[in-house]
Amino acid sequence: MLKKNTIREFREILGSNNCWNRPEDVICYSYDAAYEEPVSPDIVVKPGNYNQVSKIIGLCAEENIPLVIRGAGTNLSGGTVPLSGGCVLLTTGLNRILEFNKEDLYAVVQAGVITAELALEAEKNGLFYPPDPASMKVSTIGGNVAENAGGLRGLKYGVTKDYLMGVRFYDAEGNLIIGGGKTVKHATGFNLPGLMISSEGLLGVMVEFILRVIPKPEYSKSLMVVYNDIIRACETVSEIIASRIFPATIEILDNFTIKAVREAIKTEFPAGADALLLIEIDGHPEVVNKDFDRILKICNSFNGTVRVANNKDERDKVWEARRMALSSLSRLRPTVILEDATVPRSKVPAMMKAIQEISKKHDITIGTFGHAGDGNLHPTILTDKRDRDEMKRVKMSIDEIFHAALKLDGTLTGEHGIGFLKAGYLEGELGAGTVNFMKKLKHGIDSKNILNPHKMNL
């Protein structure tokens, strides 16, 4: 609980309109998009300028108040939930696109800008901001950077880190820190943009970014490929990559997910398919058509039936349906646990088999979809956290999914981050020495442990 005096100080910094501490106001900030136990913050603040950000950090440092930074709260690893009360700082008041430079191909944006707004601004200028997490219509750029958000186009275009040129943030003492800049090459001191990507709110409060934008692809072609056997679909993915073809996107949905989407919305996804691949190829028309022919052959050789989108409307409907995968699955059981194991692309078939076996072995419902072209699958466990017996089997399944990914040269999380939910697995992947190194890094920069404390178990 905060002292009355402290609350008054918050109000003095922010004005009373941007500062909430009544239980009914702060409860909405007690959870995010991850499965976990809710914890309410003591106070929620929404700064409208950088000076307020700096002062809030100063106050938290002085009073030893844990400070959790939050954009849209779409975090899938519990990163934006305060584990021990304290202050939640909303970045949504810092929501301006400050510069859009068409000549030098970058945008300067504040942390609270919605991802889709930046994508739209780029499009208006005939340009392209590729990172497109499924939540992009609500997620913020600040959150995207803090989690190194991926998306559907990661295969060809990479993830948020591949677009971050510069960052401005406030450190644990409220000092403004500048990293990177507006040049495409930058070697001035430590790589602070690289440090802050994936930092999950533990190293500073990010307020502003310089992001690269690129020319818009001229032409694209969208395919839906229908399989009777999901393993053949996975083998197709490995073969496309091994053939050195890079579509913009290769997404997969298993039969369970297809059915869930069909129940939720009207879609052309065929109910009987064991799996679907959704593929988009983009670029210069000649190259797209050539790649299309090669992909067609590969799909056929793995018994996939290809349907090509005939127009923009057909294409958009398919991607809209794909983006509904998680929310469609979420409707089916009270508790949804979304995993994020990622493996090298040649190991996608083996990873899919492992997931199937784990599901069977523990009698757990798992719907799997995800960015197959990145080796990034989202096995989604449907359960009920009140059912203790089932939850034990769920826990074992999660452990086994993690170990299967590691055994296949993979990683715990491709894009959702560690936060609170995955903290227990960090050491298993990286070793105690690495976790200790991360601790030294964290505490060297934030000696009072104010910024998102106890996340990643650091």
Add this chain to the structure above:
Amino acid sequence: MLKKNTIREFREILGSNNCWNRPEDVICYSYDAAYEEPVSPDIVVKPGNYNQVSKIIGLCAEENIPLVIRGAGTNLSGGTVPLSGGCVLLTTGLNRILEFNKEDLYAVVQAGVITAELALEAEKNGLFYPPDPASMKVSTIGGNVAENAGGLRGLKYGVTKDYLMGVRFYDAEGNLIIGGGKTVKHATGFNLPGLMISSEGLLGVMVEFILRVIPKPEYSKSLMVVYNDIIRACETVSEIIASRIFPATIEILDNFTIKAVREAIKTEFPAGADALLLIEIDGHPEVVNKDFDRILKICNSFNGTVRVANNKDERDKVWEARRMALSSLSRLRPTVILEDATVPRSKVPAMMKAIQEISKKHDITIGTFGHAGDGNLHPTILTDKRDRDEMKRVKMSIDEIFHAALKLDGTLTGEHGIGFLKAGYLEGELGAGTVNFMKKLKHGIDSKNILNPHKMNL
């Protein structure tokens, strides 16, 4: 000076064949490719395995011996020179390509692998490792990562950071630290590959990397464009980028550099040109030819005369001559100071004008060449460090080049790093708060200040 006992301990770790402390042996490690005063290390060691690396760090930590890591010593900012004696650790004994994965498109290499060897291995496998610093025939991958080395192909293909997927290094206590991995997406904990890029030997001793390789471009076309006015050449560069065309390379050479290269080797560079642009376009043949036509028009509109390389031999000779720029200039005066100012690409003409004015104002000889397509120019000052009066004017010129770059939204260094030579300018670009943050980061991780101490003034 090291104690006899300590030297014996070094020998015990390494065997006497990989450990030197006689003045005539260590003097070659007293300087690197940057202009500066030589400082000899007390001891030079060449570990052949990771266990030795760990033990050397442990010994240095115990005895408070500064530890400087060195690959080929091509560093251009004094980063590999020991400022206060101590131990130089050569990575050249760790020189194996451990894995080359053609299916999942990555290579696992040790720190001492020569850049050109990795490029060759990729080529043998029909793949492509793009980063190509001018020194790539001798530079090591470890040095490339520590400095975030760029090269001629940065424009289209990015720099070393864009290829680093994973890193293994030993921290200041000799513990093995693991960052990143073999998956194209990775969000497990802090972004340690991003942290170690550009870390210039201050944060750990890197021993192993996982590097992305990409499909080889099918086709390329090389152009030499001759200008009577270098500013028109610079305007061409800005216009190509603003037209959203991304050749693999756009290099510039001014008249002084052209003449220097002509004096050094046999070349087709025309003596009378005020400037040359060397452009290479690569990719799918259709796209290359289309981009070629557009570039031709742009060059002509800025009064550039285009010559196309007719075959591989002509092409190779042009790039060979370009790579001779620095060494050709170096022959002309006793002291060469290579600057690395980088600006957004639309500001290249303004930056070139600023360099010309500074050269004139202080009566200093500057030959300028570099990666114009990245906004990364290398104004190269030719002088004699024994001439105190001229050195004063050189110092003023360097200051003014730096300030001109900053004024144009640029940065101090695009690819050569800070090291010792640029340390005094760091605060001018990033502010005292940021330098202080970097200090906290460095000392949090390396509390005894063993690793490349005093570099970047941290």
